[in-house]
Amino acid sequence: MSKKLSLPQQIIIALIAGIVVGLICAAAGLGDFTAQWLKPFGDIFVNLLKFIIVPVVLLSMIQGIVSMNDMKKVGAVGWKTVAFFLCTTAIACIIGLIFANIFRGAGLFPDLSAELGSAEYEAREYAGLMSTIVAFFPTNMWDAFLNANMLQVIVISLLFGGSIIAAGEKAKLVKDFVDSAYSVIEKLMGFVISLSPIGVFTYMAWVVATQGANIIGSLALVILCAYCGYVVHAVLVYSMAAKSFAGISPIEFFKKASPAMVFAFTSTSSAATLPISEECARDLGADKDIASFVLPLGATINMDGTAIYQCVATVFLATCSGMNLTIGQMVVIVVTATLASIGTAGAPGAGMIMLAMVLEALGIPVAYIGLIVAVDRLFDMGRTCLNVTGDIACSACVTKWQSAK
Numbered sequence: 001m002s003k004k005l006s007l008p009q010q011i012i013i014a015l016i017a018g019i020v021v022g023l024i025c026a027a028a029g030l031g032d033f034t035a036q037w038l039k040p041f042g043d044i045f046v047n048l049l050k051f052i053i054v055p056v057v058l059l060s061m062i063q064g065i066v067s068m069n070d071m072k073k074v075g076a077v078g079w080k081t082v083a084f085f086l087c088t089t090a091i092a093c094i095i096g097l098i099f100a101n102i103f104r105g106a107g108l109f110p111d112l113s114a115e116l117g118s119a120e121y122e123a124r125e126y127a128g129l130m131s132t133i134v135a136f137f138p139t140n141m142w143d144a145f146l147n148a149n150m151l152q153v154i155v156i157s158l159l160f161g162g163s164i165i166a167a168g169e170k171a172k173l174v175k176d177f178v179d180s181a182y183s184v185i186e187k188l189m190g191f192v193i194s195l196s197p198i199g200v201f202t203y204m205a206w207v208v209a210t211q212g213a214n215i216i217g218s219l220a221l222v223i224l225c226a227y228c229g230y231v232v233h234a235v236l237v238y239s240m241a242a243k244s245f246a247g248i249s250p251i252e253f254f255k256k257a258s259p260a261m262v263f264a265f266t267s268t269s270s271a272a273t274l275p276i277s278e279e280c281a282r283d284l285g286a287d288k289d290i291a292s293f294v295l296p297l298g299a300t301i302n303m304d305g306t307a308i309y310q311c312v313a314t315v316f317l318a319t320c321s322g323m324n325l326t327i328g329q330m331v332v333i334v335v336t337a338t339l340a341s342i343g344t345a346g347a348p349g350a351g352m353i354m355l356a357m358v359l360e361a362l363g364i365p366v367a368y369i370g371l372i373v374a375v376d377r378l379f380d381m382g383r384t385c386l387n388v389t390g391d392i393a394c395s396a397c398v399t400k401w402q403s404a405k
């Protein structure tokens with residue numbers, strides 16, 4: 001009778017309870033109450049996750065690379081991972097564009113052209129391609145840790161991992177230290193993850209209570225369009241990849257990935273979901289070393305949900321501004337949305353900031369983002385869920401590819 005519920009079960013119950021409490025609070029006009037008294041518990045949980053991300057990524061990546069014990073193998077895992085990421089993201093853009101055009105063609109997008117003048121949004125300045133690449137490489141290791149600059153932390157892990165392998169026997173002490181420190185961080189990670197139902201419940205109650213009205217608002221169909229893309233991409237691309245490349249049935253895949261998917265949905269941060277994604281990937285049979293390489297990289301550069309959202313949002317804003325997109329412009333959207341999603345950080349709202357890059361490429365005023373900013377969290381929940389699912393699928397597939405050799 002006293003059988004303990006598994007973590008996925010607890011998370012699903014927390015999600016449902018959060019929706020119910022959120023609906024009750026929305027009906028009772030208690031949106032502010034949820035923001036003041038429930039959301040902070042979710043924030044505490046996310047803070048704890050953020051606090052362990054840097055050591056988790058650093059130690060698990062170094063340990064993974066060292067266990068592969070061969071930089072050639074690391075290279076092989078690396079290119080397969082990046083190839084998977086690029087292909088799935090390009091497909092995501094195409095799916096996003098197909099749905100956006102279906103909705104636009106059927107006249108389902110709301111006409112907000114009258115509000116374009118009042119749209120306000122200030123875009124961030126872009127440093128340019130080469131400066132962005134230069135910024136991957138840290139000048140100071142501690143700065144990278146302090147700012148949780150994940151790309152730099154990945155580069156540091158690669159450099160240290162490779163150097164430990166190169167140093168051979170002499171690096172034994174460092175290698176043992178990494179192993180031992182990772183065992184400690186793994187325990188800590190287990191503890192923080194066990195608190196995830198609290199994070200899911202409080203965030204969900206808060207979002208439903210405060211954003212409920214927005215869902216019914218004029219942008220409901222644009223949000224629906226993005227969600228059609230998210231669902232189709234997950235069902236088609238990830239199910240097929242899991243089945244044909246990793247030999248995992250779609251039902252098993254989604255069942256085992258569900259804790260990370262639900263948590264990503266509520267937290268809207270791929271980076272914060274990383275420790276939970278690692279557990280799910282291992283549950284799906286992904287090799288520990290490969291997962292600890294693929295997942296942090298994926299949480300930083302692989303954003304299929306973000307790519308779909310950027311395509312849908314771009315077509316919607318183009319339609320509002322009376323622009324008819326040509327096939328050539330659609331190709332520009334696919335290319336820029338793929339790049340923009342790679343540049344998107346695994347943090348809440350980051351995809352909307354990078355949307356500016358796609359709009360600029362098409363000559364659409366960036367200020368138009370102001371039209372959709374209020375409901376960004378609703379787009380973000382779905383896109384983060386998809387982003388994380390893609391990373392987990394990739395680690396299962398790359399594990400299979402590596403073991404098939």
Ligand code: ASP
Nearest residue numbers: 269270306346347350351
């Ligand atoms: N929130 C997303 C993530 O963490 C990024 C985005 O805003 O698109 O994956």
